[in-house]
Amino acid sequence: MKGHLTHFDASGQAHMVDVGNKPSTARMAVASGIISLSQVSFEKVVQGDSKKGDVLGIARIAGIMAAKQTGQLIPLCHPIGLTRVAVEFELDDAKRQIRCTATTQTVGQTGVEMEAMTAVSVALLTIYDMLKAVDRAMVIGSVQLEEKRGGKSGEWRRNSP
Amino acid sequence: MKGHLTHFDASGQAHMVDVGNKPSTARMAVASGIISLSQVSFEKVVQGDSKKGDVLGIARIAGIMAAKQTGQLIPLCHPIGLTRVAVEFELDDAKRQIRCTATTQTVGQTGVEMEAMTAVSVALLTIYDMLKAVDRAMVIGSVQLEEKRGGKSGEWRRNSP
């Protein structure tokens, strides 16, 4: 049934669902999220790009490493041998926001959406950590799946706003 | 200097800053965040409360366990011996949102804001994971610090909107 929560069995008990009979297919997911900064902290990040402390470089590594730990953070997530992780940032000067986008890939029996979502979340948390000495009021938002491909349910794309 | 990024030294190199000379004080932080659901996935969570798969119970555990791993996820975060972690959820029927609030405490030389922020993020990611089979379009937002106490900078509270 379409509306069934697969992480629970018939009696409502949580389990890590059986994916052993699923075919191994190429899987891909893209997730994104935004952190909103104050003027002063936004400028610190821009300066960081010019080598006074590379905030985004460190956040990228944190996001990539977190993607590899997803199965140990999210209780019912299958462990996955990721074949690719990429984390990118875009700075929006007008809104003083940083947008993080993570792309994950594997060839396997289960999707990599959670790995992309986790990479985005931890990359943004790392930015928060490095800037919190100058700005505790930053807000992380719009953490969401943008796209996924592969598996039985095939392709999915977020509708444009 | 107020505007200095403490995670970088004078030459712009990242480091885990020295907190060894700071006094050990009682520390506390509260963070919160929201996940916005579709009608069908929101109802699954409500049912979960009535024992057909306890989505929030599992997300709570994931958040608490993630708080304990913060130092291994966030590159320049100090490892901290947390003395308390609590994760709570509120359901907003009108908006079909779940609000997660995490409270962390320790007695130590550095704050526990990142631990609270990480607990909220991973709890919300866990909700996403358990409901994504019925709703991939969920959005995580407003992940933010609400309050912190202790340390040199003392108390901080987010202004009411």
Place this chain on the structure above:
Amino acid sequence: MKGHLTHFDASGQAHMVDVGNKPSTARMAVASGIISLSQVSFEKVVQGDSKKGDVLGIARIAGIMAAKQTGQLIPLCHPIGLTRVAVEFELDDAKRQIRCTATTQTVGQTGVEMEAMTAVSVALLTIYDMLKAVDRAMVIGSVQLEEKRGGKSGEWRRNSP
């Protein structure tokens, strides 16, 4: 030779044995274990089921997550991409015991017995942890393999007592 300890080489040195030439087959294992409680702690668990603190729900999650960490806990165990983990509990009112059963599956070159055994052990340790404030004398016992399938040695079942 049947009686050879495969975790040691010809000179008695420990190693993680080569499974690279084994065919990849469907693997499955079932393990179980028992925790014996006092009257007062047993009642706490039963109440937990009626929503005053869900001891078994938390122990189930702990067991599932531990199964995924088996390769990092047991020195010579191969890392395995589990495709399924399920942890179940039965309460025996007469004996005041909780029986935990874990089932693990994968498609791979090595068995999943240790993952099932580890899930049972950590689930029972978690029950102990949550009840130890009222009863330190609880005993964990009969942690054992019940069944395994797949691989060169094929099916194995514990004899009935």
Place this chain on the structure above:
Amino acid sequence: MKGHLTHFDASGQAHMVDVGNKPSTARMAVASGIISLSQVSFEKVVQGDSKKGDVLGIARIAGIMAAKQTGQLIPLCHPIGLTRVAVEFELDDAKRQIRCTATTQTVGQTGVEMEAMTAVSVALLTIYDMLKAVDRAMVIGSVQLEEKRGGKSGEWRRNSP
């Protein structure tokens, strides 16, 4: 109240309880457990002692390392800076059993019982892993706390049988 499960708050929600106000005292715990072997696997262990594959040496290291990971395995356990871990084994030839005893110590705000229980469990699981090629029917039992000292509740000792 004596019969209260401290891992749950007043509304029955799990949390990692606040130990921040407890005094820091010297803490100690001893746990033990037994694995029962077949004749052939028991002899392998005895031989191992004479340097043809040191089963107990490896199990000891696995137990010590697992004690350090307890806070990441048991959901509501506080992270603890252990100051000592020791794991010992006794062989009972008549019963073909190995008895494992773990002793843990710290100076802190919370007890180290779970660390001792986890060390014993993982040490015995490691023995199982190394011998399972010759004997799948081994049983782990009598995993229990023997003694604990320190903290508000002071000393506790298991009654002699």
Place this chain on the structure above:
Amino acid sequence: MKGHLTHFDASGQAHMVDVGNKPSTARMAVASGIISLSQVSFEKVVQGDSKKGDVLGIARIAGIMAAKQTGQLIPLCHPIGLTRVAVEFELDDAKRQIRCTATTQTVGQTGVEMEAMTAVSVALLTIYDMLKAVDRAMVIGSVQLEEKRGGKSGEWRRNSP
């Protein structure tokens, strides 16, 4: 291009490179390294072999376990399901050195060189840890790849000196 750093994309951003389209082949790597000891600490290791504290046995286990954690230590390393890890030691009485050699294998889309290098490094660090009470001046050196096989680049061997 032969001289391209694959861990960075065209714009110089770090990523975990896509190996999803590579064929799965048998992979193997051998790495080695040396620790140079003082007379007194070298003798401790030799004695250890005769059962007064098995320094090398513990270092071997540490190296094997570290190989399994490589993907979580080295930021851009792919997680790999190792099928074999072996760690060996040779003692050179004349030079008072211990040489550690690690061999790793898998069948997969990416090489296992880093796993072998990591096993060697952590095994030698463990020897350092156990002997540092008698000799802090020990030096770890010549940590290097000896050989690798499999994958597109095929076989590679270090030239003899």
Place this chain on the structure above:
Amino acid sequence: MKGHLTHFDASGQAHMVDVGNKPSTARMAVASGIISLSQVSFEKVVQGDSKKGDVLGIARIAGIMAAKQTGQLIPLCHPIGLTRVAVEFELDDAKRQIRCTATTQTVGQTGVEMEAMTAVSVALLTIYDMLKAVDRAMVIGSVQLEEKRGGKSGEWRRNSP
């Protein structure tokens, strides 16, 4: 006795030694190590500094994060709440070498030498990983303690060569 290996008890069994009675003092350690590169890979690193792939920035983060995991990598090492970690690099153009220096600090009952040694080792392994596509023959060497302070044994410095 000066020549005693503290990681083993009187009967030669490994244990994590009791530091509970040691006073808590300020601890500091400095370790260093070198990686020797070919001409082509050395130039890649220099270019990396000018923003075409920041090899050293990533290695620094890997080293810092590894320092925090030392207690889980080195079997008998005590878990330590580090108060500071810094990792620095120097490039020697003439020798085509990169020298890594790590400084670790804490206030505690046991030293932080292993944390500094581990940070150096993993930082150098990370450099190896990022450059191995252009140069597999790189060698890591001279990984050694430079200095330590604090604790009963007080200050120690490596003699100049």
